[in-house]
Amino acid sequence: MSINMLGRLPLSEIRGPRDDFEEKLAGEEGELWLEQFKLFLRKEPCWVRKDNNVQPTTAPTAPFAYPDTVLRLRDFWAECWRVVGGQDLAGASLSLPTYQTGFDWPIIKPPGLTTQQVYDLTEEAQLFSCWKYWDTLDVLEVKEEYLRSIARASVVLIRPSNEPDIRMSYYQAIEKRLLFISLDQRILLELFGAWLNRDHRPEAQVLQIPEHLDVSGWTRTSSLDSDGNVANAYWSAVYGNFRVDWSNRGSAYPGAGIRQAVS
Secondary structure (H helix, E strand, C coil): CCCCEECCEEHHHHHHHHHHHHHHHHCCCHHHHHHHHHHHHCCCCCCECCCCCCCCCCCCCCECCCCHHHHHHHHHHHHHHHHCCCCCCCHHHHCCCCCCCCCCEEEECCCCCCHHHHHHHHHHHCCCCEEECCCCHHHCEECCHHHHHHHHCCEEEECCCCCCECCCCHHHHHHCCCCECCHHHHHHHHHHHHHHHHHCHHHHHHCCCCCCCCCCCEEEEEEECCCCCEEEEEEECCCCEEEEEEECCCCCCCCEEECEEEC
C-alpha cells in the first residue's frame, strides 16, 4: 500500500477533515462531538435535537438548528452574490457546515474563483478602494495541506470579531494546527460588510456587521507567497482603503492574528 494512501483514499484528502475532527474533540464540546460520531458510525441519526417528551429509543426528527444570525447572514450572502457577483447560488454553494458554538459569521465563495478574481470583483464593486502588494494575487497559495480544506470550502464559519485573534503567533497557530481563513476569504469578508452596510444598514447594525474590519490590527491569512511570506489584509484609516500586503511568517506583530474557521 502506498505511504500516501489510507486504503483507497489519498492522505491529502483525509488530513483536513481528520484534523478538524480532532480539534473539535479537544474543544469545549468534545463529549458532544464524540457522542454524535458514535451515532454516525452506527448509521443512526446524528446532529438532531431530541424531544424531551419521547422515549430515548425513539429516533428524533427535528433538525439540528443553526442560530438565527447564521441563517440570516447566509441569506444576505446569497443576495450579495446575486447583486455584486451576478451569481445565483444554490445547493452546495449555500450548504452550511456543522454548527460549532461561537462560529456565527459565514463566508461564502462560489467554487472556481481565484484569489485575483475575488480581488478584481471587489474592485469592480466600487464599494471602497483597494491596494495590493503583489501584481497578481494568484502567486499566493495555501501551502499547509491541513488548511486547504478551509481554503477550498464554499462555505466556512468564523468567530464574530471586528479584529483578528491576537492571542498567539502565526507559528503557534500552525503548531496547534488551527484552521483559519485564506486571503480570498478575508477579501470577501470585507466586500460583504461594505455591501451589507450600504444596502441593508439597519440589519447590518442589528447583526453587528461593521462596514470595515481590522481597523486597528490586521488578519494574517493561510495564503503565502513563494518566499513563505504571509498575506495580510486590513482596513487602513490612514490611506482610506483596503490593503493586502505581507509579513514575515516567523515574526510576531502587535495587533496581527488569524481568524479561525470551521467547514
